[in-house]
Amino acid sequence: MNDRRRELGSGEVHVWVMDAAERRPDASASGNADHATIWGFVRETLAGYIGKAPDSLCIVKNEWGKPALRDEVLEFSLSHSDRFTALAVSHMRVGVDIEVPRQLSDALALARRFFSAEDAKELERVPDVQRDYAFLVSWTRKEAVLKGLGIGISGHLNQLGITCAADQPVSLLGTPWNPEIAKHWRIVDLDLGHELHAALAVETTAMPRIVIRQEATAADDRPG
Numbered sequence: 001m002n003d004r005r006r007e008l009g010s011g012e013v014h015v016w017v018m019d020a021a022e023r024r025p026d027a028s029a030s031g032n033a034d035h036a037t038i039w040g041f042v043r044e045t046l047a048g049y050i051g052k053a054p055d056s057l058c059i060v061k062n063e064w065g066k067p068a069l070r071d072e073v074l075e076f077s078l079s080h081s082d083r084f085t086a087l088a089v090s091h092m093r094v095g096v097d098i099e100v101p102r103q104l105s106d107a108l109a110l111a112r113r114f115f116s117a118e119d120a121k122e123l124e125r126v127p128d129v130q131r132d133y134a135f136l137v138s139w140t141r142k143e144a145v146l147k148g149l150g151i152g153i154s155g156h157l158n159q160l161g162i163t164c165a166a167d168q169p170v171s172l173l174g175t176p177w178n179p180e181i182a183k184h185w186r187i188v189d190l191d192l193g194h195e196l197h198a199a200l201a202v203e204t205t206a207m208p209r210i211v212i213r214q215e216a217t218a219a220d221d222r223p224g
């Protein structure tokens with residue numbers, strides 16, 4: 001097992017990236033991450049911060065499925081897509097989402113169905129060739145916030161106003177159900193390599209320090 005004993009500063013978020021094809025090359029023909037591989041990685045990594053055995057951690061889920069450590073003051077969020085898993089760990093509430101790039105059948109139709117009218121209109125203005133990319137950027141930002149809040153996406157994606165332009169700073173414009181949310185959450189696009197779309201939401205008013213680590217190869221620090 002890698003040495004993952006970590007100190008976590010109060011304004012820090014550590015984002016770990018695990019490639020199942022590297023961690024368990026023999027595990028599956030597709031290389032996709034299975035549940036045991038994902039949660040083995042999650043438990044080992046969290047245990048490294050807490051100083052306990054991975055199997056001894058008590059992980060519970062809220063009514064919408066958000067996992068949390070029952071007995072520890074440590075926040076985390078995970079996301080998986082194909083071979084990859086991202087795990088964000090912090091003392092602040094966090095949400096992370098990753099998506100492998102893919103061609104969408106109709107990004108505009110998806111946006112009109114799931115996003116707010118304003119956000120769908122913003123996507124209409126994006127040139128055709130960039131639209132799938134912009135949709136996934138927008139999707140990961142929204143999902144990161146909803147996972148940070150712990151409420152999941154159903155019924156909420158269309159209630160978040162989040163700028164989707166890839167070349168502009170990300171801001172959360174608020175929500176009808178809680179306009180105050182915009183003041184308390186920062187959303188950051190992450191460069192996790194592997195061409196992944198990735199976004200992180202952090203409950204803080206200051207810019208967090210983000211440290212990215214590749215699970216298999218250990219040390220790749222990129223302050224954010």
Ligand SMILES: CC(C)(COP(=O)(O)OP(=O)(O)OC[C@H]1O[C@@H](n2cnc3c(N)ncnc32)[C@H](O)[C@@H]1OP(=O)(O)O)[C@@H](O)C(=O)NCCC(=O)NCCS
Pocket residue numbers: 038063064065066067077078079080081096097098143146147148149150151152153154
């Ligand atoms: C959370 C959610 C957005 C994840 O979507 P996804 O893109 O398929 O999955 P990701 O890979 O990004 O994230 C999956 C992980 O998010 C975590 N997760 C699940 N629900 C979550 C929630 N409400 N908030 C934060 N994280 C959540 C889980 O750990 C999950 O991994 P696991 O299945 O291995 O335990 C989606 O499943 C959702 O909206 N769930 C809510 C469902 C709901 O409202 N249920 C009500 C009770 S029926």
